[in-house]
Amino acid sequence: MSQPRSSYAVGTGLFIVLGFAALAYLATQTSSVANVHQGDSYVVDAQFTNIGQLKERAPVKIAGVRVGQVQSITLRADHDVADVKLSIDKGYDHIPLDSVATIFTSGLLGDQYVGIEYGSSKQAVAAGGTLARTKSTQPLEEMLGKFFGAGGVVDNVGGSYAVKAGFSNVGTLSAGAPVKMAGVVIGSVQSVHADPVKLNAQVVLSIDKRYNAIPDDSSAAVFTSGLIGSQYVAIQPGGSPEMLKDGDEMILTQSAMQLEDLIGKFLVNGSPSDKKDAGNGSK
Amino acid sequence: MNVRAPQPNNVVSQSLAQIGNCGLFLLTLLAAIPRSFRYVRETIRQLWFVGAMSLTIIMVCGLFVGMVLMLQLYHVLSIFGGTSASGMVVALSVYRELGPVVTALLFAGRAGTAVTAEIGLMRATDQIDAMEMMAVDPIAYVATPRFLAGLIAMPLLCCVFCAMAIFGGHLVGVTWLGVDNGTFWSNMTAQVDVHTDIVNGVLLKSLAFGAVVSLIAVFQGFTTPPTSEGVAYATTRTVVASSIAILALDFVLTAFLM
Amino acid sequence: MTQPVRATPDDATLVRVRGLTTVLGGKTIFDALDLDIPRGKITSIMGPSGTGKTTLLKHITGQMRADAGSIHVDGQDVAGLSREQLYKLREGVGYLFQNSALLTDFDVFENVAFPLRQHTKLPEVLIRDLVLMKLQAVGLRGAARLMPNELSGGMARRVALARAIVFDPQLILYDEPFVGLDPVALNQVLKLILTLNQTLGITSVLVSHELAAVQQIADHVILLAKGKVVAQGDPKTIADDGSPWTRQFFGGEADGPIPFRYPAGDYAAELGFAGAAK
Numbered sequence: 001m002s003q004p005r006s007s008y009a010v011g012t013g014l015f016i017v018l019g020f021a022a023l024a025y026l027a028t029q030t031s032s033v034a035n036v037h038q039g040d041s042y043v044v045d046a047q048f049t050n051i052g053q054l055k056e057r058a059p060v061k062i063a064g065v066r067v068g069q070v071q072s073i074t075l076r077a078d079h080d081v082a083d084v085k086l087s088i089d090k091g092y093d094h095i096p097l098d099s100v101a102t103i104f105t106s107g108l109l110g111d112q113y114v115g116i117e118y119g120s121s122k123q124a125v126a127a128g129g130t131l132a133r134t135k136s137t138q139p140l141e142e143m144l145g146k147f148f149g150a151g152g153v154v155d156n157v158g159g160s161y162a163v164k165a166g167f168s169n170v171g172t173l174s175a176g177a178p179v180k181m182a183g184v185v186i187g188s189v190q191s192v193h194a195d196p197v198k199l200n201a202q203v204v205l206s207i208d209k210r211y212n213a214i215p216d217d218s219s220a221a222v223f224t225s226g227l228i229g230s231q232y233v234a235i236q237p238g239g240s241p242e243m244l245k246d247g248d249e250m251i252l253t254q255s256a257m258q259l260e261d262l263i264g265k266f267l268v269n270g271s272p273s274d275k276k277d278a279g280n281g282s283k
Numbered sequence: 284m285n286v287r288a289p290q291p292n293n294v295v296s297q298s299l300a301q302i303g304n305c306g307l308f309l310l311t312l313l314a315a316i317p318r319s320f321r322y323v324r325e326t327i328r329q330l331w332f333v334g335a336m337s338l339t340i341i342m343v344c345g346l347f348v349g350m351v352l353m354l355q356l357y358h359v360l361s362i363f364g365g366t367s368a369s370g371m372v373v374a375l376s377v378y379r380e381l382g383p384v385v386t387a388l389l390f391a392g393r394a395g396t397a398v399t400a401e402i403g404l405m406r407a408t409d410q411i412d413a414m415e416m417m418a419v420d421p422i423a424y425v426a427t428p429r430f431l432a433g434l435i436a437m438p439l440l441c442c443v444f445c446a447m448a449i450f451g452g453h454l455v456g457v458t459w460l461g462v463d464n465g466t467f468w469s470n471m472t473a474q475v476d477v478h479t480d481i482v483n484g485v486l487l488k489s490l491a492f493g494a495v496v497s498l499i500a501v502f503q504g505f506t507t508p509p510t511s512e513g514v515a516y517a518t519t520r521t522v523v524a525s526s527i528a529i530l531a532l533d534f535v536l537t538a539f540l541m
Numbered sequence: 542m543t544q545p546v547r548a549t550p551d552d553a554t555l556v557r558v559r560g561l562t563t564v565l566g567g568k569t570i571f572d573a574l575d576l577d578i579p580r581g582k583i584t585s586i587m588g589p590s591g592t593g594k595t596t597l598l599k600h601i602t603g604q605m606r607a608d609a610g611s612i613h614v615d616g617q618d619v620a621g622l623s624r625e626q627l628y629k630l631r632e633g634v635g636y637l638f639q640n641s642a643l644l645t646d647f648d649v650f651e652n653v654a655f656p657l658r659q660h661t662k663l664p665e666v667l668i669r670d671l672v673l674m675k676l677q678a679v680g681l682r683g684a685a686r687l688m689p690n691e692l693s694g695g696m697a698r699r700v701a702l703a704r705a706i707v708f709d710p711q712l713i714l715y716d717e718p719f720v721g722l723d724p725v726a727l728n729q730v731l732k733l734i735l736t737l738n739q740t741l742g743i744t745s746v747l748v749s750h751e752l753a754a755v756q757q758i759a760d761h762v763i764l765l766a767k768g769k770v771v772a773q774g775d776p777k778t779i780a781d782d783g784s785p786w787t788r789q790f791f792g793g794e795a796d797g798p799i800p801f802r803y804p805a806g807d808y809a810a811e812l813g814f815a816g817a818a819k
């Protein structure tokens with residue numbers, strides 16, 4: 001007897017199977033299964049001068065194949081380098097000691113990942129070891145700048161006040177934007193206002209007290225996170241024995257590049273519109 | 284079983300009293316779980332009513348949510364030339380927000396009201412008292428199986444909803460609008476994280492929503508005055524209270540999980 | 542299985558109520574009520590609406606707790622029982638609800654089988670036979686596969702009765718079993734109650750307003766009013782005992798010890814004729 005009971009049980013069973021099938025579909029077909037489980041792994045250190053947009057749990061790849069993930073990113077208080085811990089699958093334990101770790105971007109807009117290119121050493125890096133050879137991420141402006149030969153150009157704006165920096169063009173930089181060194185946030189923009197006399201933008205940076213060992217000839221640059229991201233101030237350390245103190249002004253600054261100008265230059269090299277370019281020409 | 288809410292006067296203390304009684308009711312429900320093990324068949328039967336019977340509406344709505352989302356995103360993203368990311372955005376927004384929330388709202392409307400009305404009617408026709416008299420604990424036999432069934436059904440329904448939404452998005456994006464099939468999937472698989480999106484987004488959220496909706500539905504059924512107006516009123520209240528609870532809880536969970 | 546409650550057969554009283562006091566919503570329902578329900582008899586509890594006859598039944602089954610006093614069913618104090626003991630006790634007590642209270646999810650057969658399935662692990666064949674026997678007893682074996690919403694009021698009442706007796710209880714409580722039945726259905730239920738009592742010796746407690754019906758079958762009538770027993774005895778003598786309560790109740794007079802008017806303030810004053818008082 002009990003016809004209805006058994007049909008409920010069968011129907012409910014089908015429902016549960018369907019639900020789990022959908023879950024399996026979501027987990028396997030719409031996401032990478034490699035993200036699922038972190039099996040046995042070992043940790044390798046790598047130091048970068050700029051990590052860009054690299055985030056924790058970003059993939060670590062060899063020859064484009066995922067072998068692990070970024071475990072943690074910290075800024076060393078005494079150096080201006082980012083300490084990145086890479087958690088790599090136990091299966092790939094023959095990475096040569098002199099391999100190069102590079103931060104790559106998947107496409108123009110994609111997320112960043114750490115790529116490892118094998119070196120030639122016979123010795124493999126051990127757990128807890130360090131990959132000494134690294135290549136940092138390149139901010140887009142820098143790359144484009146290098147491409148156009150404008151990479152080293154910095155604005156030399158005079159003045160000697162406070163913890164501030166003058167830019168001839170801040171782009172869309174606004175108060176509250178991050179200040180980064182080696183890609184790691186070390187402070188924020190306190191205020192941005194135009195100087196009525198010098199006719200440039202005065203930016204006051206408030207930098208975390210922990211980072212008090214920044215050489216006073218370091219340069220400040222306005223960069224953009226990716227192509228359409230928000231802007232931030234990047235500090236590139238100099239070599240002076242004197243350190244920046246409260247109230248100092250950073251002398252070497254590099255203004256925001258206008259993407260339109262760059263692309264314009266690229267397309268019509270030396271077009272008349274260049275003359276109107278206020279931001280990049282050296283004075 | 285007479286679960287009777289005291290009736291304070293003003294709206295605020297009334298709502299607070301409702302929440303308090305609801306919390307106490309949850310404890311009663313949980314305490315009855317060991318006793319309701321012998322009614323596994325009843326839980327399965329409720330899983331059929333609450334889960335399997337909601338499947339059609341969930342699948343149809345999931346399909347259309349995925350389709351319309353793709354349509355909207357395609358037109359926005361084509362401004363930036365980023366249509367290859369549309370599959371990924373559909374997947375992420377469905378997994379993180381739309382899937383659990385829309386499933387829960389539909390679940391409250393389809394299954395929650397049915398549970399409230401059924402229990403209210405059982406009370407109005409003395410069936411609950413009759414169970415007491417037949418030495419069957421109505422909390423363990425009526426309330427807990429429905430609560431558990433809702434708890435189990437919601438994540439499963441949500442998975443089905445999400446799968447249908449992806450299917451709908453694929454249908455519109457790839458088949459109709461001409462997004463490349465390979466990019467559609469590869470962008471999606473590259474960005475969807477099993478932990479943050481599927482476990483935290485789909486499963487955890489829908490589990491929490493399932494618990495809240497089932498609790499409210501069963502509670503309203505048990506505390507409503509056993510009259511026809513009482514049942515009608517309680518059914519409405521189930522939908523209103525569930526919807527508010529789902530959206531508020533969604534905010535809290537998102538803040539915690541993201 | 543036939544004797545779930547420990548019996549002391551020599552005790553002529555199955556249910557003994559002593560000093561029962563219940564206050565519900567500020568209204569005193571029972572005021573130190575004492576009553577005895579004799580074993581093996583049909584006892585009818587009568588009284589005006591709102592005297593708490595249904596409440597009394599719920600006290601007997603332990604669904605409601607009294608504010609004071611004690612109720613002993615077959616020697617056990619209902620108030621002192623744990624949930625498990627109470628449920629054990631209830632397996633030996635049948636209860637027929639005013640509106641039958643059949644489980645709408647199940648058909649007639651499953652409704653009657655419900656207590657058996659919940660409390661026993663009997664093989665399916667045995668459950669089938671037991672259920673069909675009970676359905677045959679109430680004359681509805683042919684309706685086994687109907688759903689409750691396909692039944693008439695009288696049939697639903699009889700199915701509920703079959704369900705109440707499926708464990709062969711020693712006590713059945715009937716809460717208004719005749720309400721809303723046509724004369725034919727009423728007589729069918731009446732006959733069943735009498736048969737069950739006479740053939741199985743089931744103690745029956747009947748809450749009803751149907752005087753004629755009660756006088757036909759009841760062995761003992763208890764008249765409740767204002768929280769107390771105002772009269773009791775066998776139906777013949779109680780009808781003629783001449784007390785104002787019985788005269789009003791059995792004579793059906795509108796006014797008497799049971800007031801026609803709900804207690805209220807001074808009528809003239811409430812209508813605003815303040816001058817009339819002067």
